[in-house]
Amino acid sequence: MIAAAASVVGLLVVGGGVVRSDYMTRQDVVREQPVPFSHQHHVAGLGLDCRYCHTSVEESATAGFPPTHTCMTCHSQIWTDAPLLEPVRKSLATGTPLRWTWVNKLPQFVYFNHSIHVAKGVGCVTCHGRVDTMPLMRRAQPLLMQWCLDCHRNPAPNLRPREAVFDMTWTPPADAEAFGKTLVERYHIDVGNLTHCYICHR
């Protein structure tokens, strides 16, 4: 009887651990990409703005992957012979887009919208982590529903001024909590509304 109870509890603990593990969530797992693109180099090293490549982040649901032409604005001039960039040149020549592996992919039944998050002052770093320190791209957060809800139930600690949304190094002022609350006010965030099912599932 005790053994049975212990094995049930053990199963639940192990099962609960597995679904939360990086193995299941793919958090911090570097994904294979056609070209080993370095955000660290392009963001921290060269100082590109997020929106230079992810052009639609402010007005549409998806942030958008850059077309090959965006890469070629520079790489038609520099590193034109680099073997690592061969897939990019091939893509341009044949007119077939690069097939990047989507790192922060949400299930289809989640109607996630980038533009509203940007407009309400959720920084890129909040969900995607310090991409300026990532030589290769990985998921910075588990993307579990409980992670979404943590913020939807209490968004204030994760807000920043709109101007700082694309800032990789912004830190909140000393009284972070009160500051977050003023932002909730300023951006008219209806917190009670954020946990309705239809906010994310239609």
Added chain:
Amino acid sequence: MADERSVNPQAPTETLPLQPYGSVSDQIAMIPLHYPLRRRWLIGLAASALFTLLLVVAIGYLFYAGVGIWGINSPVFWGLAIANYVWWIGLGNAGTLISALLLLLSQQWRNSLNRFAEAMTLFAVFCAAMFPIIHLGRPWFFYWLLPYPNVMALWPQFRSPLVWDVFANVIYLLVSIIFFYIGLIPDLATVRDKARGRLGQVFFGVLSLGWRGSAAHWQRWRRTYRICAALAVPLVVSVHSGVAMLFSVGQLAGWQTTIFPPYFVMGAMFSGFGVVAMIAVVLRHTFRLDSLVTTRHLDLLAKVLLASGLITSYGYIMDAFTAWYSGDPFERSTLIDRFTGAYAWSYWSAVILNFVVLQGLWFEAVRRNPVLLFLIGASVTTGMWFERYMLVVTTLYHDFLPSSWGWYVATFWDWSLLAGTIGLFFFLFFLFVRFLPMISMFEVKEVLREERVEARNARSQ
């Protein structure tokens, strides 16, 4: 029942005819050890296995293709699956009632019936438990109904009867299994001791958990058994009230009425006793157990059947009365629609099969006639299925707006689930009569013992 004796001393008053204790064990324990009707058993098992296979195919195809293979569509989103569910879980009610409630009330006559009634309950609840899961759009997420700390940071909606139903059902199934098994232990030990083959000795030896029949064993067993019985009785009420609430909490005409919980519990008991009566008749005939399941047992079963049937018919009348008395046009139109609408056949089938046929049980000759009792039991069981069908479909197919009226026609896959679960029920029951003592030997002997003492006292006076 007690004063029947003083009124008519000539009547066959004993529950059981006097017989040696050994003959009880011989009659019952020998069935699993030296099964008498192997050929017929095999044919029956094979036939029911065929239907069980149909169930497997139906569920497999359902999981592959989704609930679109059923006849359900807007506005009838509950079809045969829910009707079957309510029907099965209702049939399961009688076993616990006979075993637990009558045990606590010291109704000794239950001792010849409780074992197979409990088995019937278990198998019926098992069939019932499938439907809530398979009728989900994504059945592999059935565990979302349970409250557990999940990565979605969500709990089930505790205000919903759907969640209450999950609790009521799971607990009912668990307690039924435990109660059934505890009641079996002393008998399993008897079969173990009588077994000659090594296989039988090991099989029944393991199952009987080292039972030696010492006074300490009996004392603990009795305490456990009665505690389980006391736990099981309220569950009989909660499980079917929960089912009723699935309907009556919804704000739909024909469903939203306060009489539903007691009406459902009584209907469940009614249909369950119908099945128990049928099984009793078949088993006593097949295995010649007339001296253990006597005509007095049949008589008592018939009386309970009659009583619960009359209360259920009261439910029908009050349901109709409330609909009329409410003055609500939607309630009234649903009521009239049940009498005369497209699905009136299901309403009148329920009324005729449940209540018209039942009136035969006012006569003792009918109550004590196995064939007639069997037929009435079958009629009630079928009638209650029609009632479930009527309740589910007639409310849904006429929604509030005529623009959202629709039809429900069950498809082949709907029917194959019903046929399949019936097949599974028989399959499990065939295994049960073959491998386990189908009547509680030691409890029958208790009754015999009491009757002997009484007989001796009567002689010495």
